[in-house]
Amino acid sequence: MLKRKWLIASTACLFICFFWSFLYSLGSGGSLNQLESAFQDRVMVQSDAERAPDTDIKIIKIDQQSIEALGQFPWDRGLYAELITKLAEAGAKAIALDVVLAEPGNDPVSDGMMAEVMKKYSNVILPVVFNFKARQDGVGEMETESILYPADTIGAGPDQVGHINVMQDRDGTVRMLTVGLEAEDGKAIPAFSVKLANYLLDAQHQVYWNEQEDAWYRGMERIPVNSRNQIATEFYTKPREEISLETGYDSQSFVDVLTGEIDAGFYENNVVLIGPYASGLQDEYITPLSSTLKMFGVEIHANMVQSLVAGKFFTKAQAPVNYAVIIGLTLLSFLLFERFMGTRAFIVYGLLAVLFLGGWVMSSYFLNYFITVTYPFLAMTSMFIFTVVMHYVSERRERSRVTNIFGRFVPRTVVDEMLSSGEEVKVGGQRRDISVVFVDIRGFTPMSEKLEPEQVIQVLNEYLDICTKAVFKCSGTLDKFIGDGVMAIFGAPISQPNHPEMAVRAALEMKRQSAELEERCLREIGVPVRFGVGINSGPAVVGNIGSEMLRLDYTAIGDTVNLAARLEANAKPGQILISEETLARVQGLFKTESIGEIKVKGKEKPVLVTEVLGDAEA
Known part of the structure; x- marks a missing residue:
């Protein structure tokens, strides 16, 4: 009887290990994966005291005020050339224009002005956009359908471009920074934020692609990117937050800086991002900070820049580690819950849950290392429920057996009364x-x-x-x-x-x-x-x-x-x-x-x- 009981329990333990490991391997992006992402979001969210936007990062907004003053968007490229020239002459460290200029403009003169700016100021960064295939051949693949570079009439050099692709998870939330993407010639094109971060980092901490090791580095430290060259990014500002030096990146209207109302000297030694900051321009995304309020793309890039400068990289555990956690916690649960029954089993379950979740929080918060949390926890809970049911059935069977045997020696009614009284x-x-x-x-x-x-x-x-x-x-x-x-x-x-x-x-x-x-x-x-x-x-x-x-x-x-x-x-x-x-x-x-x-x-x-x-x- 005991041997049969252990055989059933061992079989159930193996089944639970396999079941939750299999669900994890699917990575289906269902409710469990969304729950996993929600847990990680909570750990990564910083308090108001911890959030301290870098004052060397500033934003110039293409906002509604500027559109009303300068006319319907998109604008003549001469406006960008004029503003960038002011900023560069005032001593800005780097200027990034988060506006796609993939086609020649209507006015060749304006394109010529941009070309002169790009030739004169090497610290100007223009965007590259990767268009991916709607259907990828394999999980984790990022096959490119086309790449949009700045128009030839603008003449941006290879060191003056960075991709601006903001990748959304399956739930539509932006959590990851894609450090670099591979071009047609096999060369890596760094992210917009990588190019800008390098202007704020010293020579020993530059972010670069190591072709020999097929890896991204920040100085001597290897960046723990996933199979898509992505790393979790931190957010230092909230969506639609009132921008000020205390709560967000300094942000001024495009037209105010262009007209001189804001002196261009204000941006000396700063990294400046110029980008859409109006809902009608359709460049805004959901972030972990809010499931309803969206954040503009230019501000997301600013947060990514600061995240790279800080060098605090969140690493997601690889599949073998997560499998080991699922299997290990299930086996531990099996051994403990088989030993303890009744109220003690619930106490042990509570302690084990607290220890596991506490360990997960410590690993995530202090080590910046994410292991999977939902699948091991549900595996542990499944093992607990199974053993409770198993013990109950076994106890009922044993009670029935004892009652039947004992009832042959003493009145059955006496047996029932003694058992029910406890x-x-x-x-x-x-x-x-x-x-x-x-x-x-x-x-x-x-x-x-x-x-x-x-x-x-x-x-x-x-x-x-x-x-x-x-x-x-x-x-x-x-x-x-x-x-x-x-x-x-x-x-x-x-x-x-x-x-x-x-x-x-x-x-x-x-x-x-x-x-x-x-x-x-x-x-x-x-x-x-x-x-x-x-x-x-x-x-x-x-x-x-x-x-x-x-x-x-x-x-x-x-x-x-x-x-x-x-x-x-x-x-x-x-x-x-x-x-x-x-x-x-x-x-x-x-x-x-x-x-x-x-x-x-x-x-x-x-x-x-x-x-x-x-x-x-x-």
Whole structure:
């Protein structure tokens, strides 16, 4: 039995490991993956005190105010050339224009002005846009359909471009910075933010692509990108936040800087991003900071720049590590939950959950290392639920087995009461009003002399079986077998308002059921074996009597019990004798005949005895 139980539990453990590992491997982007991302978002969100936007990063907004002042967007490229020239001459470290200029403009003169700017100022960065295939050939692939470079009429050099692709997760949220993308010639094109971050980093911490090692580095530190060259980015500003030096990147309207209302010298030694900052320009995205408010693309790039400068990279654990966590936690849960049961199992589950989640938070917050959290936790919970159910089923099965075995030695009603009470069995009893039935086989001794011992046992068992079934049929408690006799109680441990009636009916049932057996004994051995029954009703002490440590018997004691035994001793074969007390309680229910007063052992005065002949209706 134990071996079978362990086999089932081990099989379930392996199934749970496989099931959750398989779901993790699918990476389907369903609700579990969204929950996983939500947990990571919570860890990465910084408090207001922790958020400190870099003052060296500034934004010039192409906002509604500028559109109203300068005309409908897109603008003439001469405006960009004029603003960039002002900023460059004022000493800006780098200027990034987050506006796609992939086609030649309507005015060749304006394109020529931009070309002059790009040639004169090497610290100007223009965007490259990668268009990916709608259907990728494999998981994790990023196959390119086309790449949009700045128009040839603008003449941006290879060191003056960076891709501006903002990659969204399956739930539409921007969490990752794509450090670099591969061009047609196999060369890596860094992200917009990488190009700008390098203007803020010293020579020892530049971000670059190591072609020999096929990896991205920040100085001597390898950047832990995923298969798509992505790394989790931190956010230092909230979507649609009032921009100020205290809460966000300094942000000014394009037209104010162009017209000189904001002095270009304000941007000296700063990295400047110029980009759309109006909802109508459709360059805004959901971030982990809010599921409803979107953040403009130019501000996302600013946050990515600062994230690269800070060098605090969040690493996602590789698949083998996550598989090991799922399997390890499931096996640990299996070993613990198999050992502890009941309330202790719930306590162990709570402690294990706290330790796991606490370890995950510590790893994420302090080590910037993300292991999967939902799949191991659900695997642990599944193992816990299985073991609780397993223990419950096993306990019910064992309880049923013990009840069946124990019920053969003591009354089944007593077993049920003891189990349901949940209390330890103790010596003692309580005063109850009951009816007691004593039954004895008349003619048993002559029969024993004529039959072999095995035959005697067989006949005796048949008689006792008749008695037992009759008692149980009438909801009585079989107290004990006394040699060839039986003692039964009615009204305890389960109360019965009509226990005298049920006791008499049980006696009549014994008499009816024994007729066939009586006839067979008379025919085969020549001895008429019949019952003699005595019944009395009244108060008695009912409970457990004996040794509390070794053996207890559930029984009844008192004068009521003694008189019932005396009546049975005076009963002739086939006779059912009841006391005056019992007669008074069943008057009119049965056909009776008075025997008169008889002298019984232990009583000074004779007692009135009545014989029950059958049901009153009969």
